Amino acid sequence: MQIKIHLRKYGYLRTDQPSLHEFREALIAFQVRLHSAFTCSFNVLNVQEVAGIEPTGEVDAQTVEATKRSRCAQEDVNRRSNRAKRFSLSSQSKWDRKHFTGEHELLLKWYISNYTNDIKRSAVRFVISCILRIANVIPCLCRSTVQKAFQLWSSQLNIKMLPHVSIKFEEANSQAEADINIMWAAGEHGDQYKFDGANAKENVLAHTFFPSYTFPLNGDIHFDDEEWWDIDETATDHGKRFFPYVLAHEIGHALGLQHSRKSDALMSPYYKRVPLDRISLDIDDRCGINWNYVGPSNFCLFVWLMSEIVPIHNKSEMMSDSAHVMRSTSSRNIHTTKRLLKSESIEAFNSNG
Incomplete structure (x- = not known):
C-alpha cells in the first residue's frame, strides 16, 4: 500500500482515466521510437561496412573506435537518396570539355599556393636529391610528393578491353593558371568550411571541392595546417598525418568521385x-x-552489382531478424501497455469509489 501511495504522490500512477486519444498518442510515440531504433541499426550497418569491420548493426567498441579514425570531410551518404553507392559520382561533377585535348584525354594543371613547414621534420633524407637551397627544401619535397600522387591516378586508370579516360597532370606556373590549387590553412580560411584544428573530435584533415563547384574553388584541395603532417613512411607516431595518402584520396574528389563503401578502395573515407x-x-x-x-x-x-548483392542480402537478413525481434517486443509492449492502462483505470475507479 505504501508503495502505491509513493507512486501516486510522485506521478508514477495516474489518478485519472486515460482517454483513447492519449492512448493513441502514446502508441504512436512508441512506434516512432521503434522506427528510430530500426533506422539507427541500419545506419550502423552502413558505417561498419564502410569502415571495413564486422557488420553487426550494434554500436560495439570496434564501431566506436572506427568513428575516431582520421577521415575525409566529404559525406559518405547521398542525403537525397539516403544511400551510399560503391563508386558514387557527385551529380554532374566532372571537368568540362575545355580541359580536354582529345575525346577522352583530360589535361589538368595543379599548383601549391601555400606550403606547410611540417614536412621538413620527417623528410631530411630527401634534401640531397632536391639539389636546392635549404629555403627550397619544403617546396621541393611537397611538389615531389604531389607529382607522385597525381601520377598514381594517371597511370592506373586502364581497364582491359574497355575504352578509358587518359588524364595528364602538369604543374602550373601560378595559382591563376591552375585548375587544382593545393594549400594548407587553419581555421577560417576563405571558404565556408572551417577547419577544426589538430586532433579535433571530428578528425577531419582535409577537404576538396568537386569540379562542378563554384569557380575558382572548384577542384581545389585544402589541408588543415594545425595538424602535424609528414611524408615519412616509417613513422610510428599516430599524431602525425600521412600527407601522401590523404592527398591521393583528395585528388579522387578533385576528379569528381565521392566516397566508396569498399574499404579497399582509395576512395574509402578513412585514411x-x-x-x-x-x-x-x-x-x-x-x-x-x-x-x-x-x-x-x-x-x-x-562489378558494382556483384559487390552490392552479397552485402545487401546479408544486411536484409540481419535487419529481418532485428525486425522480427522488434515486432515481438512491440507486441509485448503494446499488450503490457494496455494491461497497465487497464490496471490504472481500475485502480483510479477503486480509489475514487
Whole structure:
C-alpha cells in the first residue's frame, strides 16, 4: 500500500482515466521510437561496412573506435537518396570539355599556393636529391610528393578491353593558371568550411571541392595546417598525418568521385598510412573515374552489382531478424501497455469509489 501511495504522490500512477486519444498518442510515440531504433541499426550497418569491420548493426567498441579514425570531410551518404553507392559520382561533377585535348584525354594543371613547414621534420633524407637551397627544401619535397600522387591516378586508370579516360597532370606556373590549387590553412580560411584544428573530435584533415563547384574553388584541395603532417613512411607516431595518402584520396574528389563503401578502395573515407608506390587503384576507383568521363559500361555495372548483392542480402537478413525481434517486443509492449492502462483505470475507479 505504501508503495502505491509513493507512486501516486510522485506521478508514477495516474489518478485519472486515460482517454483513447492519449492512448493513441502514446502508441504512436512508441512506434516512432521503434522506427528510430530500426533506422539507427541500419545506419550502423552502413558505417561498419564502410569502415571495413564486422557488420553487426550494434554500436560495439570496434564501431566506436572506427568513428575516431582520421577521415575525409566529404559525406559518405547521398542525403537525397539516403544511400551510399560503391563508386558514387557527385551529380554532374566532372571537368568540362575545355580541359580536354582529345575525346577522352583530360589535361589538368595543379599548383601549391601555400606550403606547410611540417614536412621538413620527417623528410631530411630527401634534401640531397632536391639539389636546392635549404629555403627550397619544403617546396621541393611537397611538389615531389604531389607529382607522385597525381601520377598514381594517371597511370592506373586502364581497364582491359574497355575504352578509358587518359588524364595528364602538369604543374602550373601560378595559382591563376591552375585548375587544382593545393594549400594548407587553419581555421577560417576563405571558404565556408572551417577547419577544426589538430586532433579535433571530428578528425577531419582535409577537404576538396568537386569540379562542378563554384569557380575558382572548384577542384581545389585544402589541408588543415594545425595538424602535424609528414611524408615519412616509417613513422610510428599516430599524431602525425600521412600527407601522401590523404592527398591521393583528395585528388579522387578533385576528379569528381565521392566516397566508396569498399574499404579497399582509395576512395574509402578513412585514411591509411600506405606509401604511394604501394597503392593500387581498386577496380571500384577505376570504374568510378571511367564511368564519369567515358560513360557507363556493362563491365563496371556488373562489378558494382556483384559487390552490392552479397552485402545487401546479408544486411536484409540481419535487419529481418532485428525486425522480427522488434515486432515481438512491440507486441509485448503494446499488450503490457494496455494491461497497465487497464490496471490504472481500475485502480483510479477503486480509489475514487
